[in-house]
Amino acid sequence: MAADGTGKPDAAVVRDALGVGVAVGLSGVAFGVTSAGSGLGLLQTCALSLLVFTGASQFALVGALAAGGNPLTAAAGAFFLGVRNAFYGLRLSQLLALPRAVRPFAAQWVIDETTAVTLAQPTRRAARIGFTVTGLSLYLLWNLTTLLGALGAKAIGDSDAWGLDAAGPAVFLALLAPMLKTSTERVVAGLAILLGLGLLPVLPAGVPVLVAALAAPAVLFAEGRRGGRTRQDAPDGSDAPNVSGISDGLDVPDGSEEVR
Amino acid sequence: MNTWIAIGVTALGCYAVKLAGLLVPAGVLERPFVRRLAALLPVALLAALTAQQTFADGHALVLDARAAGLGAAAVALVLRAPFLLVVAAAVVVTAGVRAIGG
Numbered sequence: 280m281a282a283d284g285t286g287k288p289d290a291a292v293v294r295d296a297l298g299v300g301v302a303v304g305l306s307g308v309a310f311g312v313t314s315a316g317s318g319l320g321l322l323q324t325c326a327l328s329l330l331v332f333t334g335a336s337q338f339a340l341v342g343a344l345a346a347g348g349n350p351l352t353a354a355a356g357a358f359f360l361g362v363r364n365a366f367y368g369l370r371l372s373q374l375l376a377l378p379r380a381v382r383p384f385a386a387q388w389v390i391d392e393t394t395a396v397t398l399a400q401p402t403r404r405a406a407r408i409g410f411t412v413t414g415l416s417l418y419l420l421w422n423l424t425t426l427l428g429a430l431g432a433k434a435i436g437d438s439d440a441w442g443l444d445a446a447g448p449a450v451f452l453a454l455l456a457p458m459l460k461t462s463t464e465r466v467v468a469g470l471a472i473l474l475g476l477g478l479l480p481v482l483p484a485g486v487p488v489l490v491a492a493l494a495a496p497a498v499l500f501a502e503g504r505r506g507g508r509t510r511q512d513a514p515d516g517s518d519a520p521n522v523s524g525i526s527d528g529l530d531v532p533d534g535s536e537e538v539r
Numbered sequence: 540m541n542t543w544i545a546i547g548v549t550a551l552g553c554y555a556v557k558l559a560g561l562l563v564p565a566g567v568l569e570r571p572f573v574r575r576l577a578a579l580l581p582v583a584l585l586a587a588l589t590a591q592q593t594f595a596d597g598h599a600l601v602l603d604a605r606a607a608g609l610g611a612a613a614v615a616l617v618l619r620a621p622f623l624l625v626v627a628a629a630v631v632v633t634a635g636v637r638a639i640g641g
Contacts, residue, residue: 302622309626323542330550333557335585340549342592350545354552357545360584361553366577368560369569377561386558442634445608448592449629452609455585456616458578467579468586475587480598491587495579499572 292405296412299392303334304420309446310337311428316438317345321429328425332418333390335454336361338447339488348485356488367394374398374406388414391454463498470494608633 307328314324319341327337336357343353368389374397377385388410396413400406432438459465471491478487593609594600611632615625 306623306626309623309630319542323546326546326550330546331553333553335581336549336553339584339588340545342588344542344545346591346595346597350541351548354545354548356584356588357549358552358556359580361549362556363577363581364553365556365560365563366574368557369563372561379562382561383558386554386561389557389560440634440637442604442608442630442632442637445593445605445612445629445633446626448589448605448609449612449626451585451589451592452612453616453622453625455582455589458582458585464579464582467582471583471586472590475591476594476600479591479595479600484598488584488587488591492580492583494583494587495576499575499579503572 287401287405289405289408292400292408293412295399296396296409297416299396300413300416301420303392304417305424306334306450307421307424308428308431309443309450310334310341310421311425311430312432312438312443313338313428313447314341314425315429315432316443317341319344321426321433324429325422325426328422331357331361332387332421333361333364334421335451338450342447343485343488346484349483352483352485352489356485356492359489359492363391364389367391370394371397371410374400374403375410376403385410385414388418390417392417463502467494467498470498604633604636607636 310328311324314327314337315321319327324341327340331337331340339360340353340357343356344350348356368386371389371394372382375385393410393413397406397410400409432443435441438444455468459468471494474494475487475491478490482490589609593605594602596603608629608631612625612629615628620628
């Protein structure tokens with residue numbers, strides 16, 4: 280029951296939050312297996328899920344390390360993927376109005392899924408419940424299933440024979456697909472693929488991905504020079520994290536973006 | 540050791556940006572260009588990573604069972620399958636194609 284009588288019932292918020300937390304939390308198995316298959320130890324794999332706790336960055340890091348990338352180059356790619364969380368945090372800090380002392384603890388849970396659930400809530404109370412339940416369930420399950428996945432990978436031996444090296448790219452594709460809302464995103468993605476694959480034979484491992492990231496400012500800059508009217512009809516996607524098939528019901532309204 | 544350095548740097552960096560979002564005054568990051576860039580950076584990175592981890596073998600580009608697996612994941616996405624099913628489709632099809640000798 281909602282305390283103020285106007286919002287949605289607490290139980291409904293908890294149900295939404297657990298739905299996302301459990302479904303995504305279980306996919307920690309894929310990370311555990313991929314990480315172990317990439318040659319990381321059990322402790323290293325678990326440390327990533329405990330300390331980094333933002334899936335795309337974790338997959339990117341183990342992929343780059345497996346490809347023989349320099350550790351700092353690999354970390355840079357993972358870091359840039361994590362930068363979006365800062366923008367989620369901005370929105371969340373307004374919605375949750377957390378006391379300053381709590382923020383360092385809440386920060387670790389500022390990720391795609393908690394943001395999607397929190398932004399979809401109608402009241403501050405519901406937002407706080409949504410954030411806490413999603414964060415807690417996802418953090419616990421993600422770390423538990425990471426451990427199980429890493430242990431399982433050791434047990435089954437050659438993870439490539441089981442097709443597990445396809446889990447990483449499939450995760451990336453599932454995260455990417457809902458972001459491709461307008462032609463701008465598609466052009467950025469296409470250019471990034473060309474750069475990432477085209478430079479692969481000539482640059483050290485991990486570097487082509489960082490160069491491919493430049494597709495984002497390049498396309499933005501080109502769009503700005505053209506007069507930047509292409510976004511006029513486009514729904515804003517910048518603050519609407521979505522995990523394929525899971526948070527489809529959690530469309531996030533965002534009225535704050537200016538049309539460029 | 541190198542792996543631990545990468546883990547440490549990534550963990551610190553990723554935590555710092557999460558915390559920064561909660562701590563900085565809203566105005567600093569609210570400029571439209573910065574917001575658009577933050578939204579587009581993951582698009583570029585994820586697209587490049589998807590392509591590389593599907594078609595790269597070291598420094599060479601190859602077409603192998605992973606491409607079939609990614610195709611299966613794409614089909615699952617178009618059919619609006621849940622996240623885990625998308626990943627499972629990629630894994631199963633890749634393993635299947637390899638078992639047949641692809």
